Amino acid sequence: MHLPLTDYPEISIWQPHLNEILSHPCPDEFRSRHNFRSTIDVPGFHVTTWFDIFLTSVIAAFNDIQARVGNQILWIGPNAHYFVYAPNFWPCDPYFEWFDHWLKAKPSALLERPAVLYSPRAWIDEVKDYVPDDWCESERWPPASSVPERLYLHADGRLSAALPSNGETRSYRYDPHHPIPTLGGRNMSIDAGPLDQRPLYDLPDYGLIYRSAVLEHELTIAGEVRVTLNVESDCPDTDFVAKLIELKPDGCASLIMDGVTRAMYRDPTQKPQPLQANTVYQLTINLAQIAHTFRAGSIIQIDVTSSNFPRRARNTNSGNSMLANDSDADVRIANNVIHHAAKMPSFIELPRQQ
DSSP, X not given: OOSOSTTOHHHHTTSTHHHHHHTOOSSSHHHHHTOGGGGOOSOEEEXXXXXXXXXXXXXXXXXXXXXXXXXXXXXXXXEEGGGGGSGGGOSSOOHHHHHHHHHHOOOOGGGGSOSEEEOSOSOOSOGGGOOOOOOEEESSSSOTTEEEEEEEEOTXXXXXXXXXSSOOEEEEEEOTTSOOBOOSBSOSSSOOBSOBOGGGTTSTTOOEEEEOOOOSSOEEEEEEEEEEEEEEESSSOOEEEXXXXXXOTTSOEEEEEEEEEEGGGSSTTSOOOOOOTTOXXXXXXXXXXXXXXXXXXXEEEEEEESOOBTTXXXXXXXXXXXXXXXXXXXXXXXXXXXXXXXXXXXXXXEEEEO
């Protein structure tokens, strides 16, 4: 909760490089110099998990280098970051075979199978009993069998395939003095995984909730999930956080994935664009990648809020481009609005597997 973020002792002394990273909030020459995957031209074995804090960068590296160079392999397992060190994580031990091939020119069955091996289960409750016998193969990620399917957010809180028929709005208040706590997700030092979100729902100003009808059949998704919102705010900047949740028959609101977009940087190819009052803007929130099956009897739920702390630094809503330099005096309370109309719909894109 300390402001400013820059020059805080645990950053400026313990990890001084973070000061410089925080000082470059949007693409520039500094960030371009640190795009290390653009220089990689050797065979690579990429390993991650569905609830790994590094999931997005690992998949991005695989896709980029595979497209340019080839000879890349991607394995995505269940659970969080540290599960890759568990003996029962691996469907087989690939390392000697991989290095024997590339360093000693020995034949390798790894190179004869599809490049991507992934667990269709994002989380395993009983890790000690897990036996990785159900991993799936794909020539690419996301799988070619995944097709984007839209579900639209409605002003009455519904989530459905039908376009909204009116232009009603929903709003909520975001006070950076009282951020919404992090509860699960792709974390490393914070508890990770599909944690139940219900403890958050009694908090003041949590945000908005949208729910589908009860699923009559299983729904499997595999690939990138994105939420597109038409928004406005009475502050020049704010965050929009979206969560994909499986609301189970027993009432558990299990977090599947989440993402955030800083409104002022909604277009990463442009300079900061402050929000103007009484103006509607469209932005997209990337929730990253997943392989998951929603069970019959569950409900697909989308939560929209403006903080996820401490996983994400609080947006002070100040409109200052260098958010990390803001002090307590810069904090503003935002009233954020979501629009629901046929001409400016808000929706989620799910990669349904056919």
